[in-house]
Amino acid sequence: MLLVANLLVGNAIGTEGFEITLLGPRISFLGAAIIAVCGATVSAKINGPEVPMWCSVLVKPGSELSIGEVTEGARAYLAVRGGLPDIATYLGSKSTTPALGWGGYQGRTLRSGDYLLLEPLSPVQYQKFEPNQIHGLSIPKISDYRTVSALSGPYFSNDILTSDGRNHLFTSELQVSFNSSRGGIRLDGSPPKWSRTSGGEGGSHPSNIMGFGYPLGGISFTGDSGVVFPVDCPAQSGFACTHTVARGELWKLGQWRVSELEDAPKADFEVQITAEANDDGILYKSKSDEKDMIPLVIRQAGVNAVLFELGTQSFDVIYRARVQRIADAIRQSPPTGFLKHHTAENNSVLINFNPQIIDKASVAKRLLELNAKLPSWRSPKIPSRIIHLPVLFHAQECRDAVDRYMTLQRPHAAYLPDNVDFLRRSNGLKTKSDVLRSFVETPHLVNAYNPSRTYTPTGALGIGGNTCSIYPNDSPGGYMLWGMTLPNCTWDNFGKKPGFSREKPWLFEPFDQIAFHAVSRQEYDDAVRWYKAGMYQIRIETAEFDMSAYNALVEGTPGEVVRLCRVQQECTVGELRRDAHLYEQWLHEKSLMVEDKKPSQSLQMIQGAARNSIVKVVMLNAVDPNYTVVTATMISRG
Secondary structure, eight states, rough: OOOHHHHHTTTTTTTOOEESSSSSEEEEEESOOEEEEEEEOOOOEEEEEEEOSSSSEEOOOEEEEEEOOEEEEEEEEEEEETTTTTOOTTTEEEEEEEETBSSTTTTSSTTTTTOOOOOOOHHHHHHOOOBBOOOOSSSSGGGGGGGGEEEEEEOOSSSTTTTHTTTTTHHSOOESSOBBBBTTTTEESOOOBBBSSOGGGGGGSSEEEEEOOOTTEEEEEEEEEEEEEEOOSSSEEEEEEEEOOOOGGGHHHTTOOOOSSOOOOBOEEOOOTTTTOTTOOOOEETTTTTTTOOOOEEEOOSSSSEEESSSOOOOOOHHHHHHHHHHHHHHHHHHTTTSOOEEEEEEEEEEOOOTTOOOOHHHHHHHHHHHOOOOOSSSEEEEEEEEEEEEEEEEHHHHHHHHHHHHTOOOOOOTTTOOOOHHHHHHHHHSSSHHHHTTTTSOOOOOOSSEEEEEEEEEEEEEEETTTEEOOSSSOOOOEEEEEEEETBBBBBBBTTTOOOOOOOOOOOOOOOEEEEEOHHHHHHHHHHHHTTTOOOOOEEEEEEEEEHHHHHHHOOHHHHHHHHHHHHHHHHHHHHHHHHHHHHHHHHHHOOOSSSSSSSSSSOOSSOOOOEEEEEEEEEESSOOOEEEEEEEEEEO
């Protein structure tokens, strides 16, 4: 939509503009400008009279542009000729990521009183202005935004979903949840039918997958709840992604809005499978009878990405090293049509490419050739670092996030109200202190949230399946929370803190090793204050990751590994049985909470621009005794 608006005003594709969500602003123009408004249906006025959408308009100096409430869709886009030249680029872009405080105008949404410099119009541009306009069928039908086309993959297969489960997206009614944001559009509806009872090493829920790179527009299931990944989605996680929205349909995700109370719009998926892939989206799969061959699958991940995966959903450092080598090789010398940046995670790497230059079949062929040329990775020593971070075990911040989850999402589960005790029980440990020690001593097989949390605090430490995580910012999440470390320690926007730089604002590199040391509440709070002030020195040691030593350890302790896995499986079976019972209890309680859609005639309904979750209502006496003032405290988008 912004692309069209830019073309109308004469800007290059990719020029920055304004995104308007649900309710538009009033903008005073101190100088002349050429603008265009496209996207969701809104009323745009200049000094009172309405001006058309999908058309370039000349704004005279001293005029005020007023954009009203969105009546169809969710987001409109405003382009201004020349863009916003005073806005600096960050990571090569002027776009804003509000959740992370990156880019755009001070890393945030615009506020009343903000002043933005525009590119001045020349006298010729002003005096000889002629409007450009799109007519009729050339204008995208905003009313069509509820149905999107998608491609199968990366994980749309019978070993994960039953036949009925595979048809779930095409036959079920899914509503956009109020717990949606630019990072994830959550969908309320019936869960799919899984063909397995757990996710193996990815986690004990059947939706769990070993962590992998998420494609933009991926349609995933976090537990039994659906979610679609829009522009500010996470780069990786561990939930099955069954489909990926087609590239030409991504604009529709920006028009989805929370379902209204009465005539709720449905987010229906009409999946379109390309002729290049099978129904399961698999582009290549190694034959099972090939000797000494690492199991390999190349999966479709939308129009412009594929997932290159080694193994059979069982973590292996050898596979991890190999996919990292492939990602590094592509970054250092990208084959024609390949992009430079990819997401290597566990046993897989998400490869991005330009479909206008190279097709998926050619990408798969090139990856197979690259993989065949790689040497064995069973013996080398990989450059590494040991990074020491403080950890506050079982922190109050984690418990507060769990309480919020129980209040707003799901009150009953085997992992509630105490994630740490759930970890203890799932791994057959005696005390909670054993949980802290076990993070460096034993493997874990644990559950993930179902549904996943809409909120996790910055700096939280989580574990899901074989993967631990540091949450870099306030965000959704599904891993069990067990502690807190330095908030924002993964990234420094300006690269000024010790250990960071302007050219490298991130801390961690592949195969770095993290060593946590337990601290008290006071020690943790002091460390956080010093870190935020830019005066905390993270201790980093140069080291090597010795693959030979790792392989010797694995091959020398098979009995101990089998014993630990058996204990975990036995403990987890009981927890899963308990959680299944609590899940059914929660669903039953939800079914009893039916809204009365016909309020009393004595009440006046006030409709907001967005649906929210009301967590507190306060009634106050008004000056006029015939009226009562009601105020509601609401939480929106988790």
